[in-house]
Amino acid sequence: MARIIVVTSGKGGVGKTTTSAAFGTGLALRGFKTAVVDFDVGLRNLDLIMGVERRVVYDFVNVIHGEATLGQALIRDKRLPNLSILAASQTRDKDALTQDGVGRVLEELSREFDYIICDSPAGIEKGAHLAMYFADDAIVVTNPEVSSVRDSDRVLGLLASKTRRAERQEAKVNEHLIITRYAPKRVSKGEMLSLQDVQEILSIPLLGVIPESPSVLQCSNAGTPVILEDKSEAGQAYGDTVARYLGESRSLRFVEEEKGFLRRLFGG
Amino acid sequence: MSSPPSAATRPLICELKGSGFTFTVLKIFDADIARLGAEVARRIDQAPEFFRGASVIVDVQAVAKDAWHLPELITMLRDLELVPIAIRGAGSAREDEVRAMGLGILGESRAPAIEAKPEVVEKPATARLVTEPVRSGQQIYAKGDLIVVGAVSHGAELLAEGNIHVYGPLRGRALAGLRDNRSARIFCRSLEAELISIAGYYRLAEDLEPAQRGHPVQIHLDGENLHVLPL
Numbered sequence: 001m002a003r004i005i006v007v008t009s010g011k012g013g014v015g016k017t018t019t020s021a022a023f024g025t026g027l028a029l030r031g032f033k034t035a036v037v038d039f040d041v042g043l044r045n046l047d048l049i050m051g052v053e054r055r056v057v058y059d060f061v062n063v064i065h066g067e068a069t070l071g072q073a074l075i076r077d078k079r080l081p082n083l084s085i086l087a088a089s090q091t092r093d094k095d096a097l098t099q100d101g102v103g104r105v106l107e108e109l110s111r112e113f114d115y116i117i118c119d120s121p122a123g124i125e126k127g128a129h130l131a132m133y134f135a136d137d138a139i140v141v142t143n144p145e146v147s148s149v150r151d152s153d154r155v156l157g158l159l160a161s162k163t164r165r166a167e168r169q170e171a172k173v174n175e176h177l178i179i180t181r182y183a184p185k186r187v188s189k190g191e192m193l194s195l196q197d198v199q200e201i202l203s204i205p206l207l208g209v210i211p212e213s214p215s216v217l218q219c220s221n222a223g224t225p226v227i228l229e230d231k232s233e234a235g236q237a238y239g240d241t242v243a244r245y246l247g248e249s250r251s252l253r254f255v256e257e258e259k260g261f262l263r264r265l266f267g268g
Numbered sequence: 269m270s271s272p273p274s275a276a277t278r279p280l281i282c283e284l285k286g287s288g289f290t291f292t293v294l295k296i297f298d299a300d301i302a303r304l305g306a307e308v309a310r311r312i313d314q315a316p317e318f319f320r321g322a323s324v325i326v327d328v329q330a331v332a333k334d335a336w337h338l339p340e341l342i343t344m345l346r347d348l349e350l351v352p353i354a355i356r357g358a359g360s361a362r363e364d365e366v367r368a369m370g371l372g373i374l375g376e377s378r379a380p381a382i383e384a385k386p387e388v389v390e391k392p393a394t395a396r397l398v399t400e401p402v403r404s405g406q407q408i409y410a411k412g413d414l415i416v417v418g419a420v421s422h423g424a425e426l427l428a429e430g431n432i433h434v435y436g437p438l439r440g441r442a443l444a445g446l447r448d449n450r451s452a453r454i455f456c457r458s459l460e461a462e463l464i465s466i467a468g469y470y471r472l473a474e475d476l477e478p479a480q481r482g483h484p485v486q487i488h489l490d491g492e493n494l495h496v497l498p499l
Binding site: 151160 | 404
């Protein structure tokens with residue numbers, strides 16, 4: 001049976017899809033058969049970020065409605081053979097998703113894959129609800145600012161009450177926190193919440209901190225998951241994050257302000 | 269048959285309505301009239317004003333079907349200025365006798381255990397304990413006290429008819445003493461609340477003393493004023 005991971009946040013634009021693409025690619029790099037599923041029906045983005053937008057024939061909604069088989073709709077990544085993408089439909093809306101349908105597709109994927117990443121849409125409505133409903137693990141993506149943190153807090157409340165595990169009173173969904181767009185310089189100026197502040201409010205284990213980095217946007221535009229960029233700090237940070245998820249111990253990087261040339265020279 | 273006059277033109281002579289009343293039920297466990305009379309008299313003495321002329325329903329379920337003597341029982345009660353109006357649990361064999369005395373017949377009670385004591389003692393609600401953090405958008409209601417071990421986030425709401433205790437930071441709303449329980453209090457380790465309220469009297473975050481923000485406090489109601497005291 002596959003492990004189902006939802007990447008969620010409540011707020012939009014915090015890096016859910018970037019994280020889904022990077023995390024799924026990271027697991028595939030480690031040799032796991034991984035599928036990344038886009039739940040953002042109507043605002044399909046995952047295929048762009050993963051560079052497969054020209055190869056989408058059938059999508060998630062087609063599979064739910066029986067218009068295509070899963071085998072026809074899954075797009076295999078050209079770089080990593082054990083990574084597959086299930087795109088969202090651009091022409092439909094979230095009502096095209098049904099709980100039964102999503103359950104059936106995830107169950108079928110579970111037979112073939114080790115990990116299924118569910119890329120949740122923003123908000124807390126139907127699409128987001130169905131993305132988290134079947135999850136075993138949740139990755140909550142937060143930016144270090146108050147509105148994002150509060151929305152994540154709301155989502156954590158839903159994870160504890162509105163998922164299949166909660167309804168069946170099974171072990172609760174494992175919650176992990178990823179803080180994205182972290183800029184230590186702005187934190188020390190007081191323009192951004194520190195990771196301690198965020199952790200204090202959300203009180204769930206921190207899986208990773210991804211620094212603000214121009215390479216994230218460049219990679220998105222190029223359709224390359226940022227984790228494949230060895231030189232990018234964000235890519236390295238995602239690598240650490242995947243390692244921590246798999247139980248390895250990695251110390252946090254890129255969370256302290258980089259010392260300037262003179263201060264490095266004279267210490268301080 | 270002539271058609272009935274319309275309701276508008278016909279004078280109102282009577283009306284039949286269903287209505288609920290509270291009656292005193294005298295449940296007897298002993299059919300001996302002398303012992304029973306003495307005990308009823310003793311109880312009436314404790315609140316003579318309340319019982320004078322009171323209508324009572326006599327519940328005979330607890331004694332043997334043929335043990336009680338109806339005319340003696342009714343005479344005894346009338347002598348004590350009570351007005352027996354019906355017998356409950358007479359049993360089908362003795363219903364005609366009851367009817368002949370001009371009394372009503374009530375069926376057997378379905379919950380004899382509770383009927384045994386007329387004054388219903390409400391079981392005190394136990395405290396509700398919450399060990400998970402209370403997230404934004406969650407609402408928790410307690411019929412008694414509410415104890416939250418972790419944090420209460422912005423946008424979360426605690427509602428309790430009793431006291432509220434919060435051991436993590438209290439950042440959301442806390443409303444204690446619902447249903448007009450003015451003696452309820454709020455206790456917290458770190459006051460960062462958006463709103464606090466006791467029995468409907470509330471204060472917003474901006475009305476709280478800045479010096480008390482983030483500090484351990486207790487909040488109680490004095491008249492119409494909420495007092496925030498350091499712990």
